[in-house]
Amino acid sequence: xxxxxxxxxxxxxxxxxxxxxxxxxxxxxxxxxxxxxxxxxxxxxxxxxxxxxxxxxxxxxxxxxxxxxxxxxxxxxxxxxxxxxxxxxxxxxxxxxxxxxxxxxxxxxxxxxxxxxxxxxxxxxxxxxxxxxxxxxxxxxxxxxxxxxxxxxxxxxxxxxxxxxxxxxxxxxxxxxxxxxxxxxxxxxxxxxxxxxxxxxxxxxxxxxxxxxxxxxxxxxxxxxxxxxxxxxxxxxxxxxxxxxxxxxxxxxxxxxxxxxxxxxxxxxxxxxxxxxxxxxxxxxxxxxxxxxxxxxxxxxxxxxxxxxxxxxxxxxxxxxxxxxxxxxxxxxxxxxxxxxxxxxxxxxxxxxxxxxxxxxxxxxxxxxxxxxxxxxxxxxxxxxxxxxxxxxxxxxxxxxxxxxxxxxxxxxxxxxxxxxxxxxxxxxxxxxxxxxxxxxxxxxxxxxxxxxxxxxxxxxxxxxxxxxxxxxxxxxxxxxxxxxxxxxxxxxxxxxxxxxxxxxxxxxxxxxxxxxxxxxxxxxxxxxxxxxxxxxxxxxxxxxxxxxxxxxxxxxxxxxxxxxxxxxxxxxxxxxxxxxxxxxxxxxxxxxxxxxxxxxxxxxxxxxxxxxxxxxxxxxxxxxx
Amino acid sequence: xxxxxxxxxxxxxxxxxxxxxxxxxxxxxxxxxxxxxxxxxxxxxxxxxxxxxxxxxxxxxxxxxxxxxxxxxxxxxxxxxxxxxxxxxxxxxxxxxxxxxxxxxxxxxxxxxxxxxxxxxxxxxxxxxxxxxxxxxxxxxxxxxxxxxxxxxxxxxxxxxxxxxxxxxxxxxxxxxxxxxxxxxxxxxxxxxxxxxxxxxxxxxxxxxxxxxxxxxxxxxxxxxxxxx
Numbered sequence: 075x076x077x078x079x080x081x082x083x084x085x086x087x088x089x090x091x092x093x094x095x096x097x098x099x100x101x102x103x104x105x106x107x108x109x110x111x112x113x114x115x116x117x118x119x120x121x122x123x124x125x126x127x128x129x130x131x132x133x134x135x136x137x138x139x140x141x142x143x144x145x146x147x148x149x150x151x152x153x154x155x156x157x158x159x160x161x162x163x164x165x166x167x168x169x170x171x172x173x174x175x176x177x178x179x180x181x182x183x184x185x186x187x188x189x190x191x192x193x194x195x196x197x198x199x200x201x202x203x204x205x206x207x208x209x210x211x212x213x214x215x216x217x218x219x220x221x222x223x224x225x226x227x228x229x230x231x232x233x234x235x236x237x238x239x240x241x242x243x244x245x246x247x248x249x250x251x252x253x254x255x256x257x258x259x260x261x262x263x264x265x266x267x268x269x270x271x272x273x274x275x276x277x278x279x280x281x282x283x284x285x286x287x288x289x290x291x292x293x294x295x296x297x298x299x300x301x302x303x304x305x306x307x308x309x310x311x312x313x314x315x316x317x318x319x320x321x322x323x324x325x326x327x328x329x330x331x332x333x334x335x336x337x338x339x340x341x342x343x344x345x346x347x348x349x350x351x352x353x354x355x356x357x358x359x360x361x362x363x364x365x366x367x368x369x370x371x372x373x374x375x376x377x378x379x380x381x382x383x384x385x386x387x388x389x390x391x392x393x394x395x396x397x398x399x400x401x402x403x404x405x406x407x408x409x410x411x412x413x414x415x416x417x418x419x420x421x422x423x424x425x426x427x428x429x430x431x432x433x434x435x436x437x438x439x440x441x442x443x444x445x446x447x448x449x450x451x452x453x454x455x456x457x458x459x460x461x462x463x464x465x466x467x468x469x470x471x472x473x474x475x476x477x478x479x480x481x482x483x484x485x486x487x488x489x490x491x492x493x494x495x496x497x498x499x500x501x502x503x504x505x506x507x508x509x510x511x512x513x514x515x516x517x518x519x520x521x522x523x524x525x526x527x528x529x530x531x532x533x534x535x536x537x538x539x540x541x542x543x544x545x546x547x548x549x550x551x552x553x554x555x556x557x558x559x560x561x562x563x564x565x566x567x568x569x570x571x572x573x574x575x576x577x578x579x580x581x582x583x584x585x586x587x588x589x590x591x592x593x594x595x596x597x598x599x600x601x602x603x604x605x606x607x608x609x610x611x612x613x614x615x616x617x618x619x620x621x622x623x624x625x626x627x628x629x630x631x632x633x634x635x636x637x638x639x640x641x642x643x644x645x646x647x648x649x650x651x652x653x654x655x656x657x658x659x660x661x662x663x664x665x666x667x668x669x670x671x672x673x674x675x676x677x678x679x680x681x682x683x684x685x686x687x688x689x690x691x692x693x694x695x696x697x698x699x700x
Numbered sequence: 701x702x703x704x705x706x707x708x709x710x711x712x713x714x715x716x717x718x719x720x721x722x723x724x725x726x727x728x729x730x731x732x733x734x735x736x737x738x739x740x741x742x743x744x745x746x747x748x749x750x751x752x753x754x755x756x757x758x759x760x761x762x763x764x765x766x767x768x769x770x771x772x773x774x775x776x777x778x779x780x781x782x783x784x785x786x787x788x789x790x791x792x793x794x795x796x797x798x799x800x801x802x803x804x805x806x807x808x809x810x811x812x813x814x815x816x817x818x819x820x821x822x823x824x825x826x827x828x829x830x831x832x833x834x835x836x837x838x839x840x841x842x843x844x845x846x847x848x849x850x851x852x853x854x855x856x857x858x859x860x861x862x863x864x865x866x867x868x869x870x871x872x873x874x875x876x877x878x879x880x881x882x883x884x885x886x887x888x889x890x891x892x893x894x895x896x897x898x899x900x901x902x903x904x905x906x907x908x909x910x911x912x913x914x915x916x917x918x919x920x921x922x923x924x925x926x927x928x929x
Contacts, residue, residue: 161873161875162873301915302915303790303915303917612917617872617873669875670875673873675917676790676917677790685760685761685762685763686760688761689760689761689762698789698790699788699789699790699791699917700788
């Protein structure tokens with residue numbers, strides 16, 4: 075019987091071979107062909123969305139620690155104390171060399187060019203967006219690495235065994251900035267001028283990028299002269315000082331194009347009467363936000379959410395058993411001016427050295443720049459309707475301090491059982507408590523559920539905003555000796571922060587501009603590049619430990635030392651029946667996990683190019699001082 | 701014989717076999733020496749200054765970093781072979797001598813067995829005649845300095861400091877010092893005094909003078925001096 079089956083099978087075998095020669099040649103069901111992908115606008119957007127998603131941010135809400143580097147904050151997480159225990163930074167830190175991303179952007183532009191199905195206007199916009207992203211990444215690279223090879227078409231290897239034709243040397247640093255500036259000019263006409271578009275490139279985004287790039291280039295040209303050792307003879311690092319004014323003028327023009335409303339209507343965010351509330355909601359209000367120019371947007375109930383609020387929500391009453399990671403440092407907190415526009419240390423001691431007593435913990439921070447409460451959660455402030463409970467211990471009238479080692483601990487003091495430490499700490503070395511006495515407020519999402527791992531947050535991350543355009547314009551104008559113009563822009567930002575005294579033109583100095591950027595853009599990832607382009611990073615981060623007395627001196631000095639994060643701890647004064655019972659006093663402390671002092675070396679100004687890259691391409695020269 | 705015994709036997713045989721097919725030999729030659737000026741060692745900070753060795757001829761060229769010890773000495777263990785030794789521009793309170801125009805400051809070295817090599821460089825300054833005096837509350841120090849590089853490449857002194865530590869690792873960076881203070885820079889001399897930290901209880905302290913040269917990151921140091929209190 076079996077034999078017959080074999081015989082029966084033979085014709086089937088033969089038949090299947092001859093009748094269907096293309097049996098294996100099938101259209102894939104899970105891959106789109108190039109013609110398909112670039113045949114309809116919807117699919118082009120998906121390709122573009124991937125490129126947008128790979129945009130490189132130095133600081134981003136998706137990685138909380140990236141926003142709080144360089145000792146503007148302490149990190150209250152047990153696994154990260156090492157950051158404050160070492161002496162500096164590796165030469166390779168912050169490096170980026172993603173030519174895979176550049177290749178895909180080049181391919182996108184080339185394939186888009188071949189497409190014939192798309193509406194020409196739409197096609198031009200897509201191309202402009204692709205070029206915007208490519209210029210953005212070259213801008214990112216030049217900021218971190220200096221001049222890099224400028225590859226503007228997709229390269230293909232011919233398998234000949236000789237890849238030298240694919241090797242290109244580094245362009246000069248100036249050439250990269252020139253490229254970013256010229257790309258912005260070239261694409262601005264094809265981009266929409268609609269200020270309602272935030273997450274895709276617009277005219278204003280291109281101009282904001284141009285203003286920032288030109289300003290950075292101008293300051294590298296000007297201030298690079300003070301550190302001649304941070305340069306290379308071929309110009310791969312360093313820009314000739316003679317070009318500074320040209321770049322500053324470009325920056326001012328580009329910024330003024332936005333300020334004058336030529337590329338869409340943008341303005342400072344001024345929706346709420348409470349100025350601190352207003353400053354905080356600038357970052358999370360996503361409806362008709364006139365300040366945001368270009369953002370990375372997020373959406374709940376999709377993959378695109380982030381956990382910034384989970385990581386940083388006040389620990390007491392947190393929606394998960396974590397939070398409180400970014401603890402702003404005293405150096406930042408005290409930098410916020412008083413409302414009349416003067417620098418002043420926080421008044422914790424009177425002239426004779428005795429502590430000043432405050433009835434409420436937040437009274438110490440009254441009459442300060444509204445941005446302080448908008449950026450930092452101070453003791454006594456509230457988040458999501460709950461007051462934070464920050465006090466380090468109980469001090470008795472004889473000077474004895476009683477504290478605890480667990481959150482909200484109760485102890486018997488003078489015969490009474492009382493709470494001796496806040497539910498938010500600070501407790502030295504206990505993660506998630508406010509170990510400097512402060513929590514971060516900027517970018518925290520006030521919506522219910524934002525602190526839950528199952529929900530997460532959809533607060534967007536603002537890459538370019540109107541206040542930065544104003545301050546970029548102010549700095550460029552100041553460097554071009556137009557102090558009047560600079561003061562005008564600075565004062566707009568300062569008035570929004572509630573500062574009542576305007577700066578006169580003569581009061582605009584380099585330190586003023588550096589200070590304004592330090593407080594306005596705290597935790598936005600811009601501080602690092604300011605330190606680098608002004609060539610002051612090696613002075614601010616000089617490796618020398620700080621101490622509690624000198625920390626309150628020279629506030630507002632751009633080169634003020636910031637090698638360690640310090641804290642300011644409130645103590646409850648317990649004196650039942652006596653004077654000042656229940657008041658708060660403050661002490662400057664260094665969190666005991668802070669043992670190192672950061673030092674920024676000349677070799678850190680531009681990140682190290684890896685040995686693998688140098689080996690593969692002998693035309694690449696190394697960065698200086700490494 | 702039980703099966704397990706065979707397994708043990710096989711395992712033992714494998715153990716011996718694995719000894720024989722070991723893969724690489726370890727580097728065999730010590731490369732030691734000092735960074736010197738006219739035979740005098742140049743003292744530097746802890747883990748501050750390094751040079752790099754390149755060994756051409758094996759495909760990918762990756763530098764081997766060699767760090768200088770506090771007293772300007774170095775020590776590393778390498779395979780025998782021909783290396784190129786290169787100082788990194790801007791590293792160290794000295795300049796490397798240019799060998800010739802084509803070669804630049806690269807030094808060719810050939811390692812065949814343990815090699816000791818003192819490398820002559822040209823420091824910006826040299827510290828001499830250091831004198832330390834330990835009191836109960838403070839350490840006084842003085843030294844003289846000599847400018848070595850003059851002319852177009854000359855650099856000024858930015859500041860001088862006196863560092864104290866309770867171990868013999870004394871340096872400006874990291875936690876290699878307890879206290880420090882600025883010294884007065886006079887014409888060819890340095891003077892200063894650094895107070896000991898409150899409640900310092902050890903019977904000795906280590907002191908070191910550091911000279912910061914303008915525009916050079918790494919400081920020039922004096923030899924570490926142990927002082928009895």
